[in-house]
Amino acid sequence: MNFFENAGSGPTGPLSLGKLRQTLIRLEDTIVFALIERAQFAHNAIIYEPGKFDFKDFGGSFMEWVLRETEVVHAKVRRFASPDENPFFDDLPDAILPALEYPPVLHPNNINVNPDILRMYTQEIIPAICRPGDDLQYGSASTRDVECLQALSRRIHCGKFVAEAKFLDPAQHDLYVDAIRRGDAARCEELLTNKAVEAQVVRRMRRKALIYGQDITIDGEVETKPRPESPTGGQGSRKIDLDVVVNMYEKFVIPLTVKVEVDYLMRRLT
Numbered sequence: 071m072n073f074f075e076n077a078g079s080g081p082t083g084p085l086s087l088g089k090l091r092q093t094l095i096r097l098e099d100t101i102v103f104a105l106i107e108r109a110q111f112a113h114n115a116i117i118y119e120p121g122k123f124d125f126k127d128f129g130g131s132f133m134e135w136v137l138r139e140t141e142v143v144h145a146k147v148r149r150f151a152s153p154d155e156n157p158f159f160d161d162l163p164d165a166i167l168p169a170l171e172y173p174p175v176l177h178p179n180n181i182n183v184n185p186d187i188l189r190m191y192t193q194e195i196i197p198a199i200c201r202p203g204d205d206l207q208y209g210s211a212s213t214r215d216v217e218c219l220q221a222l223s224r225r226i227h228c229g230k231f232v233a234e235a236k237f238l239d240p241a242q243h244d245l246y247v248d249a250i251r252r253g254d255a256a257r258c259e260e261l262l263t264n265k266a267v268e269a270q271v272v273r274r275m276r277r278k279a280l281i282y283g284q285d286i287t288i289d290g291e292v293e294t295k296p297r298p299e300s301p302t303g304g305q306g307s308r309k310i311d312l313d314v315v316v317n318m319y320e321k322f323v324i325p326l327t328v329k330v331e332v333d334y335l336m337r338r339l340t
C-alpha cells in the first residue's frame with residue numbers, strides 16, 4: 071500500500087488521525103483473515119521450538135527460519151526501507167533496488183516491538199486459535215504465521231504515525247511537549263488514550279471475527295455445520311474463536327500500539 075497517500079492529504083500533507091484510523095480498520099480485516107488462514111492447521115508446536123530443525127547458521131525455530139528467509143527476500147526489494155515497515159530480524163541484506171525518497175513524516179527512531187509481538191503470537195495466540203496436535207503441515211502453518219506476524223507488526227507500529235499526528239495536533243501540542251520535557255510517560259499515555267475508540271475497535275473486531283469466520287452458501291445463508299476440531303469447542307461452525315480475537319486486541323494489540331506511541335513520543339524532542 072502507499073502508506074503516505076493513506077496517512078495524510080498527499081505526500082507532504084499533514085498526517086490525518088482520521089485517515090490513520092481508516093488504515094488501522096483495514097488492517098483489522100487483514101489480521102482476521104490471516105488468523106483464519108492459520109487456524110485451519112494444527113498447532114504444530116514443534117515449529118516454534120528452537121533447534122528442532124537442523125539449519126546451518128540458524129539456531130531459531132522452524133517458523134522463525136521461514137520468517138527470516140521471507141524477510142531476506144523482502145529486504146532485497148526494500149520493504150524495510152519504508153518507515154511503516156519494521157523487520158523481525160536485523161541482519162538482513164541490502165536492497166537490490168535503489169533507495170526511494172520518503173517524506174520525513176516521522177521523527178527519526180528505531181522503535182521496534184517485534185520481539186514482544188513474536189512472543190505474544192507464538193505463546194498466547196497460536197495455542198488459542200489452533201486445534202492441538204500435529205498435522206505435519208509445517209510449511210503451510212509457518213507461511214500463514216509470517217502473514218499474521220507481518221500484519222500485526224504493521225498494525226502495531228502504525229502507532230508511530232498515530233503518535234506523530236497527535237503530537238502535531240495544535241489543541242494538544244503544548245500538553246505533549248510539557249509531558250515529554252518532564253519525562254512523564256504516564257502523562258503522555260493519558261493524553262493519547264481514547265477509551266471510546268478502543269471500545270469501538272474491540273467491538274468491531276468481534277463482529278469481523280464473527281462475520282468473516284462463517285461459511286456462506288450460494289443463497290447467502292450461513293452454514294451451520296459444526297467444526298469439532300475447534301480448539302475451544304462449542305463455537306459451532308466458526309472458523310475462529312471470537313473471544314480469542316477480542317482478547318488478543320484487548321490484551322496485546324492495543325497495549326503494544328500504546329507502548330509504541332508512548333516510546334515514540336518520549337523520544338520526539340531528542
Ligand SMILES: O=C(O)C(=O)C[C@]1(C(=O)O)C=C[C@@H](O)C=C1
Pocket residue numbers: 091094232262263264265267268271323324325327328331
Ligand atoms: O486511534 C487512536 O487514537 C490510537 O491511538 C490507536 C488505539 C488502538 O490501538 O486502536 C490506541 C490507543 C487509543 O486509546 C485508541 C486506539
